[in-house]
Amino acid sequence: MALEKRGLKPTARVERDSKLGQAVRGLVRFGEDSLSGLRYADVLVIEEGGLGGGPRRVETFSFKSRNLSGLKYDELKAQLVTDAKEALTKYGETLRIRRDSLQRILPEGSEVPIQRVRLVYEGGELKPENANDLRSAVNETRKEVPGVEVLFR
DSSP: OOTGGGTOOOOOOOOEETTTTEEEEEEEOOSEETTTTEEOOSEEEEESSOGGGOOOOEEEEEEEOOOOTTOOHHHHHHHHHHHHHHHHHHHSSEEEOOOHHHHTTOTTTTEEEOOEEEEEEOOGGGSOSOHHHHHHHHHHHHHHSTTEEEEEO
16 A cells, blocks of 8 residues: 555655755655555655765654653663664665655665664653663663664754
8 A cells, every 4th residue: 555545645855954964855754664565764865965976975864752751771771772773774774765766866876875874752751851861871872773873852
């Protein structure tokens, strides 16, 4: 079943990511199409143009809305590490781009290396209450799962 038939809008344009500081073109996808086995990053960001004519930087974002507020340090760290490993496995290393319009702008073709995976959690009431535990768990996750940046909104 196509994403459109489920009432999901499969693509949206991302004009700018202030952290990258460059104009970017992005493709927003939702979830996983279990019938075809395809997985879609929540957000795929492709640089508008590579630096010095080099390859364009490609990054993925995975958004989590998970209640972490009641977790103790060990539980929190375990959850962050688990989520980071899953994000790296699903959306990191190398992705195969299937959309023709995006393949044309990527000199690497359909197989592109992912420079960074960002795992973004909801903040507010879902965020852990102990700021020191959170900071320590995020730092430990970065050490255990290099290549994944853990952020909270």
